[in-house]
Amino acid sequence: MSPTTAKTPDVSRRSERSRQAILRASMELVGEVGYPKLTIEAIAARAGVGKQTIYRWWPSKAAVLLDACTDAATGDGHDSGLPDTGDVEADLKTVLRATADEFSDPAFEAPYRALAVAAAADAELAEQFLVRLREPGLQAYTRRLRAGQEAGQIDPDLDLGLAVEILLGPFQQRWLNRSGPLTHEFADSLVELAMRAFTPRP
Amino acid sequence: MSPTTAKTPDVSRRSERSRQAILRASMELVGEVGYPKLTIEAIAARAGVGKQTIYRWWPSKAAVLLDACTDAATGDGHDSGLPDTGDVEADLKTVLRATADEFSDPAFEAPYRALAVAAAADAELAEQFLVRLREPGLQAYTRRLRAGQEAGQIDPDLDLGLAVEILLGPFQQRWLNRSGPLTHEFADSLVELAMRAFTPRP
Structure with a gap:
């Protein structure tokens, strides 16, 4: 791992918690509103993260849901x-x-x-x-x-x-x-x- | 057939022509824009009929496409x-x-x-x-x-x-x-x- 991508254990743990929250929120929401009405904004709100956090890791709602x-x-x-x-x-x-x-x-x-x-x-x-x-x-x-x-x-x-x-x-x-x-x-x-x-x- | 629904042969032929045009337009359009973006308005415009003509015969775009x-x-x-x-x-x-x-x-x-x-x-x-x-x-x-x-x-x-x-x-x-x-x-x-x-x- 290069120095610029190295993370302290605390940051990694927080990232993993956010990742899990985002994936869980996308599963819940798509069941509630269907795929066409699923939005990154709604996933971010449900997961308690900023939508930029999602866009930093995934290019689209399809990519989130696939993960x-x-x-x-x-x-x-x-x-x-x-x-x-x-x-x-x-x-x-x-x-x-x-x-x-x-x-x-x-x-x-x-x-x-x-x-x-x-x-x-x-x-x-x-x-x-x-x-x-x-x-x-x-x-x-x-x-x-x-x-x-x-x-x-x-x-x-x-x-x-x-x-x-x-x-x-x-x-x-x-x-x-x-x-x-x-x-x-x-x-x-x-x-x-x-x-x-x-x-x-x- | 009751007197109020009886149609002259000319009207029937025109209705059948409109019906065929509407079904053909719905098939063409759904291939071009996909189901979510398919609208009754676009089908009517492509078929050369008023959208009320479509609503008189079908309750929804799904019903048109199913026919x-x-x-x-x-x-x-x-x-x-x-x-x-x-x-x-x-x-x-x-x-x-x-x-x-x-x-x-x-x-x-x-x-x-x-x-x-x-x-x-x-x-x-x-x-x-x-x-x-x-x-x-x-x-x-x-x-x-x-x-x-x-x-x-x-x-x-x-x-x-x-x-x-x-x-x-x-x-x-x-x-x-x-x-x-x-x-x-x-x-x-x-x-x-x-x-x-x-x-x-x-």
Whole structure:
């Protein structure tokens, strides 16, 4: 760290507290007013910081929200990968059930939906949304399926990218379209049907 | 028809011309400015009608766009059902390839995306979007899969609702997230992988 960017521990702690307050405020507010009406001014007021503090660290409200959702997603172990108990079907169910619980929680769902909607409308944000929020999860699924291939539970010729799309696409569609409940039963049925396509051919 | 709502043929023709102009204008404009900036005033100006004409027939811009997208989707035979050549896999590929072509056409894609995005953000619009635009297509897929069950090509115990979600969810996810190309190759691969889950178990 160069001398000009070095900070005393007190300043760092204060910065981290402000950063957390800003991210939390952005998550709360986007759930309350929606993405189009979310403003940097309102985030600053809710977080108890000046709006220049926000502009110093983030170029836009999309960037704030992307950090907030990334923190929320990684905070609960998202990026540490899927469990591997040796039973790939059971592990996929465990993770998809947990995801169903997460998306049934308004505190998580509302900001994530706001960001997904904004990303669907904006190609540049879509790219960041994919790289920052979606791909770590997709890669974790891909790794678990690859381990399943090595264990002989998954067809060695399966296109793993397409397999992950078949597993997660129906979930996202139900969620974004509000076309059905995100229950454990749905998670289980989806994994069971997908696994019929994934298992080695006789 | 009551005497007060009866119209001469000339008036009806003029009304239908105005209606078509309004729907076309809404499709063009939403592709140019996006849904949030779409206004009834701009649609009226583009269509060459007074804005009261629009308000007489539609309660909101969402209602105009929903009619426009419904007309566009049914105009090309969407609601007439899927082909049934006797080969369910081939028929699913034919329809999903045609859908891929449709979503690669900006004139269709932009207004449909605008409406999907607006519906994802608004639970009430989501309901209308599902009933008017999505369900006729889902039911057509379900009917084709049921005919496949009767022909012995599809597992008789398959949950057809979930099957349609597995087939169309990955397509919608790629489209909304811009996470991959909507090509004929993708359509074919998706159908082939899904069919592995749909065929009767040995």
